[in-house]
Amino acid sequence: MLELRKDIFADERDDNLKEIGKPTARQDILGHVTGTSPYYDDHRFAGMLHLKILRSPHAHARIRSIDDSAAARAPGVKRIIRAADVPVNLNTLLSLIQFGKDDEPSLASDVVRYKGEPIIGIVATSERAAQEALALVRVSYDPLPAVFDVEEALKPGAASVNPTYPKNTFEYYGKYDHQKLRYGDADAAFAKCDVVIDERYQMSPIEHAPTETNGSIAVPDTNGRFVVHTSTQALFFSLDTSAKINAMQSNQLHFIGGTVGGGFGGKVDTLTEPLAILAARLTGAPVRHRLSRHEEMQFGSPRGAERIYIKDGMTRDGRIVARKVRAYFDSGAYTRLSSYAAVKCAAHIPGPYTIPNVHADVYCVFTNRTPATAMRGFGVTALDFALECQMDKLATAIGMDPIEFRILNAYRDGDMKAHRREAKNCALIECAQVAAEKANWPIREEYKRMSSRNGGAAAAPHAPAAIAPSRQAAAAPQRAPYDRVSAAPTQPAPSPTQPAPSPPPRAPQPAPAAPTGSSHGAPRFSSVFGTRRR
Amino acid sequence: MTKHRGRGVATVNYPIGMNLGGDPSQALVHSNPSGKFTVALSSIDLGQGMKSVTRQICAETLGVPIEDVYVDTADSDTGPHCMGSFASRGTHRVGNAVMAAAREARAVMMEAAAEELEVDANDLETDGRGNIRVKGAPQRSISVRDVAVAAQFRQGKTISGRGIFLVPLSDVDPETGEMSPATCYAHACLIAEVEVDDETGDVTVLKMTSAYELGRALNPKLVEQQLVGGAWMGMSHALYETPEPYYPDTRNGPRDFNEYLMPGPGDICPHDIAVLERPAPDGPFGAKGPGEMCANPVLPAIANAIFNAVGVRLNELPITPERVLRALKARGGAASSTRARS
Numbered sequence: 001m002l003e004l005r006k007d008i009f010a011d012e013r014d015d016n017l018k019e020i021g022k023p024t025a026r027q028d029i030l031g032h033v034t035g036t037s038p039y040y041d042d043h044r045f046a047g048m049l050h051l052k053i054l055r056s057p058h059a060h061a062r063i064r065s066i067d068d069s070a071a072a073r074a075p076g077v078k079r080i081i082r083a084a085d086v087p088v089n090l091n092t093l094l095s096l097i098q099f100g101k102d103d104e105p106s107l108a109s110d111v112v113r114y115k116g117e118p119i120i121g122i123v124a125t126s127e128r129a130a131q132e133a134l135a136l137v138r139v140s141y142d143p144l145p146a147v148f149d150v151e152e153a154l155k156p157g158a159a160s161v162n163p164t165y166p167k168n169t170f171e172y173y174g175k176y177d178h179q180k181l182r183y184g185d186a187d188a189a190f191a192k193c194d195v196v197i198d199e200r201y202q203m204s205p206i207e208h209a210p211t212e213t214n215g216s217i218a219v220p221d222t223n224g225r226f227v228v229h230t231s232t233q234a235l236f237f238s239l240d241t242s243a244k245i246n247a248m249q250s251n252q253l254h255f256i257g258g259t260v261g262g263g264f265g266g267k268v269d270t271l272t273e274p275l276a277i278l279a280a281r282l283t284g285a286p287v288r289h290r291l292s293r294h295e296e297m298q299f300g301s302p303r304g305a306e307r308i309y310i311k312d313g314m315t316r317d318g319r320i321v322a323r324k325v326r327a328y329f330d331s332g333a334y335t336r337l338s339s340y341a342a343v344k345c346a347a348h349i350p351g352p353y354t355i356p357n358v359h360a361d362v363y364c365v366f367t368n369r370t371p372a373t374a375m376r377g378f379g380v381t382a383l384d385f386a387l388e389c390q391m392d393k394l395a396t397a398i399g400m401d402p403i404e405f406r407i408l409n410a411y412r413d414g415d416m417k418a419h420r421r422e423a424k425n426c427a428l429i430e431c432a433q434v435a436a437e438k439a440n441w442p443i444r445e446e447y448k449r450m451s452s453r454n455g456g457a458a459a460a461p462h463a464p465a466a467i468a469p470s471r472q473a474a475a476a477p478q479r480a481p482y483d484r485v486s487a488a489p490t491q492p493a494p495s496p497t498q499p500a501p502s503p504p505p506r507a508p509q510p511a512p513a514a515p516t517g518s519s520h521g522a523p524r525f526s527s528v529f530g531t532r533r534r
Numbered sequence: 535m536t537k538h539r540g541r542g543v544a545t546v547n548y549p550i551g552m553n554l555g556g557d558p559s560q561a562l563v564h565s566n567p568s569g570k571f572t573v574a575l576s577s578i579d580l581g582q583g584m585k586s587v588t589r590q591i592c593a594e595t596l597g598v599p600i601e602d603v604y605v606d607t608a609d610s611d612t613g614p615h616c617m618g619s620f621a622s623r624g625t626h627r628v629g630n631a632v633m634a635a636a637r638e639a640r641a642v643m644m645e646a647a648a649e650e651l652e653v654d655a656n657d658l659e660t661d662g663r664g665n666i667r668v669k670g671a672p673q674r675s676i677s678v679r680d681v682a683v684a685a686q687f688r689q690g691k692t693i694s695g696r697g698i699f700l701v702p703l704s705d706v707d708p709e710t711g712e713m714s715p716a717t718c719y720a721h722a723c724l725i726a727e728v729e730v731d732d733e734t735g736d737v738t739v740l741k742m743t744s745a746y747e748l749g750r751a752l753n754p755k756l757v758e759q760q761l762v763g764g765a766w767m768g769m770s771h772a773l774y775e776t777p778e779p780y781y782p783d784t785r786n787g788p789r790d791f792n793e794y795l796m797p798g799p800g801d802i803c804p805h806d807i808a809v810l811e812r813p814a815p816d817g818p819f820g821a822k823g824p825g826e827m828c829a830n831p832v833l834p835a836i837a838n839a840i841f842n843a844v845g846v847r848l849n850e851l852p853i854t855p856e857r858v859l860r861a862l863k864a865r866g867g868a869a870s871s872t873r874a875r876s
Contacts, residue, residue: 254611330782384834
């Protein structure tokens, strides 16, 4: 059940629109509900061949030899594709936006770095024939030590996973093994806090689990071109990646897709198209390359696991004054997109709250597991889990209502964020107020009347000398971080790491008489909070 | 055996588009000689409604009925470049590109109509029903169809437009992390109510109540579809899913949907949603995008509700019955809730 709250922020919108805002039925709904929408795998071509992949059974091993002679003679087998057949075998997805070094082979030649890494491809007249021929390939391996834990991978002497990044961390800006975020002086601020909470959070990897598994069909066209029917969720991204790996011009490839049975981030990696195109080039026939459910589950890239440590410092009036985060993204054996997620994660710290001292180090770590990739909420989902569990613990530690605690610390228009940009167009407070109202969760009057549009300003770092002043910070008026609600001075901390022994004083300022009507963010109340500005 | 109820909350925001920008999308809009418009894109419809949202944006901008617009997408020979459907960027990035293309096409359409009606184009308006008329004198009007015929066969004009939207790539300061990650953010608050069985460790989600601020709900039904589906995914992530149940141990990986546990129809709970609209200054009609974020608040809200129900904190996902029971054992039993209400 969905309710549109048009009353809130109404003065910022022009609602005089004809088509926008209507619950118009989807353009493609008839095709979808009658099962006639064409997906990539609804296309069939005369003489279509099928590509299946031999995968490593080891998490880390040197390949001593590969004997595919029996497989080559197997019934239905048309072609075996080896690493040497791939024109540009080493690639990294984000090379398209000049981020990171080529580190992942399409087919492994000397070393396998995760269980399931592709080694050779077999093209045959049916999936079954290809599958049966795979069983005839003999590969001998020398197993190597493997590492699976992100913090173990950073220890001296840990197995080196990826030769492009031998220290098991992605390299940022040519000099750091992590992405930094520095704002104010968190370590100095902890010493002045009444409550400090230090916790460890661990996400599990998860599957995208789309109804339609990854796949594509490459069809030789006239004039040296190839038509590729694909499940990709990024058409040109996959086209350009495929062109690079096959050393082709982008206009030799004609990609067709656009109707996809669920992606959630798992169809950006271009897992099947490059080798399907190569197979079609080598055989002159249409080639389908699709992952089985088993392959999708075991070897299709998952959402990576993340480990996050958060240390928060708070004064007894409920203001968070320092947040320190150390996060590890488990990228698996190769980079794919995790390096990007680590930067996005750093940008998201400390969450939608105004905290004057923030310190974060975010690592993208290589381990001997299936390379991770983007998934819904990439770089943010795990952090939000950790931050919001942490917010609940902080509220509990000082006996504050968890919604009031969030509203108190929420960012407002004009606040300075840790990445040194001014917060604008905020609405966290209003969401909290409306959800509380709908769920009959009682919050006090003054919290019902707070607004994202009032009471914000750049929260000055406690030690401004420690950072270069940013453009916005220099222009914004400075104010104490706790003067939104409590005018009471902070009491000296009994011990920096002990929780406050008794509940903190409630916000001492009495609430002015509530005006009638909706109060959500309406500008007529600015005078109420204007009086609290210092 | 006792079943304990509790409620938990989470508030989150979410950046719209690729982090740091630098992710362009293009659109082309043109009319056929009957005044029907085609939007050519290469963006992907993953089921989220990309085609429908861009169709509404195009119709609104052109000032024509939605039936007169069709979105053709994801053919690299005909659709101009788009970075892709990810990072909650479709509505914001592609929507803006479509809006720009439709504005350019509309300008030609109004010029062609002005020539036919022998008036200044600035004195014309669309009625949203397929006609162009003189402001204040609606009897002087011409159909979009007749304008398209005239443009094609008499005036030699192409009623078409090109659009691109690009948030320029931001630098990152390696020392401080100073950067411009995104131009706008969506917001949410979600309250989960759960029941925890202290004998089996089972957690049942009874109800979710949420408020989402999304700039503008361009199509409320598509928004609802996203928010309901995303909440399911969040609940699944919190309580059910993992290919590595004892991460970092790589064993026990599931191979299919029998072994990979996700909530079924009987596990879904009622979800009461409010949508707020604080328009983004650079969004198409103010829109941001609900795509990714709607799974995010569910995870911590459920974890916090479990604490409220039985007094244990679970910092590792997924929160399986095994983890709940181990935590209850370590605590010496369940605490009683202070916040539950149905």
